Amino acid sequence: MPMLGLGTWQNDDPDECATSVETALEMGYRHVDTAQAYGNEAAVGDGIAAADVDRDDLFVATKIDTSNLAHDDVLETAEESLDDLGLDHVDLLYVHWPAGEYDAEGTLSAFDELHSRGKIDHVGLSNFPPERVEEAVDILDAPVFANQVEMHPFLQQEELRAHADEHDYELVAYSPLARGEVFEDDVLADVAEDHDASAAQVSLAWLREKGVTAIPKATGRDHIEDNFESVEIDLSEDELDRIDGIEQRTRLVDPDWGPDAWD
Template identity: 70%
Template sequence: MGTEDADAVAPGTCPTANSMPMLGLGTWQNDDPDQCAETVRTALEMGYRHIDTAQMYDNEAAVGEGIERADVDREDVFLATKIKPANLGHDDVLETARESLDRLGVDSVDLLYVHWPARAYDPEETLSAFSELYDEGLIDNVGVSNFLPEQIEEAIDICDAPILANQVELHPMLQQPDLRAACENYDVEVVAYSPIARGEVFDQPELRDVAAKHDVSEARVSLAWLREKGVTAIPKATGEDHLGDNFASLTLELDREDINAIDSIDSASREVDPDFAPWN
């Protein structure tokens, strides 16, 4: 797949109701500074408008450099980062969020997540700090990540700022219907990390069949299925070919037969499952 296919998709295509582009670039494990910066630049100039990073990824400076290099205005980029679990005490949130902004080279971010409800996470203390950052204009939206439905409800009740999104592992082999339904009920967007299951989608028979039918990759099918479910996906990619293939998922229209075939996958396979996760 060449970038000419990706170029046919207008920048910012498929935003959610809250103006968050439904396809973004994930940067986990993209920790070589030069490669990371160049990947971000390439993605933005290809048409991506959503970039996701985190304190834990140790690449915020490189992400900021990539945004600076790109021939795209900062205000056109939806930029998200996350506070790592050890920094979720009230004062640490305030201090390290500002450090993240400095590393990114920006005055504010569009979305700041609680990365995991673990370690120093205390709903009252943590979320009051997020609310302060929101009130100061340093963050445009508050997000949570890896939260269970009851934790989302608690966060909504406590946080003075609205909760925009819950970022979780989500793909055809971990469809999380109950969590998606809860987020819809709470008017919280779902953002999918590991949306191609770290490559496992390529070995899934149902995805292979749909991919062959449309003459596209299984990765593109997985991303299109997530979009059909109203889920924002942030696949990681570094090479231009993979960036382009993922971006071209925005033009892939799955029919009801395709969606039913993927929906029928009976699996609950997690790629990310640390001991401190709330489901353990």
């Protein structure tokens, strides 16, 4: 899984979404993340089709909505997502939240079925605290490949990072730029100035140094390119320590129907 991807949350104008996906792929991105809940899988598929990139070189991820997590609905709507994306399989399919119609046994058995059919290469979880991950690991036949959660310098997810290392799954960060709050932090600004870079690039580089995949949303070419150039930034141990030491702790995505046990 490429450690930098294009996030598409709230990229719901079909033409803009397709263009941003095509632009990112032509620029060098190879990881695209979408979801049923975003309402843009067809546009993402159009962007993938328009880009001159071999399918075998791409890593495409989507998520089953909380309203579709009953066993049979997972199977049915996964096929609909594949049709919308114009693909015969996705590289990673997530349970979007352990909420709504989620039932661990029923939901995850459907994911196992999709995996055995070759419709999905990997099973993913999203917004799962550690104990929910462990429950899923015990139920699934397929390995848990990734857990996608909010993560950025103001929500550093120390517990989940340790848990991912211990249980050998990938951590994927959504909202890696804290919805723009990274631009307001003095530490990130100082590090960025030293690298002649943006605070966004520093945040993405910090995540990469932590072994975490980031999927920043971007629509315009300038932002897509700015995020992509973060792969060129190497942070020193001192810079990592300074970012680790940021005291602000902010969770931006915390619906009242979500899991109780966040770190």
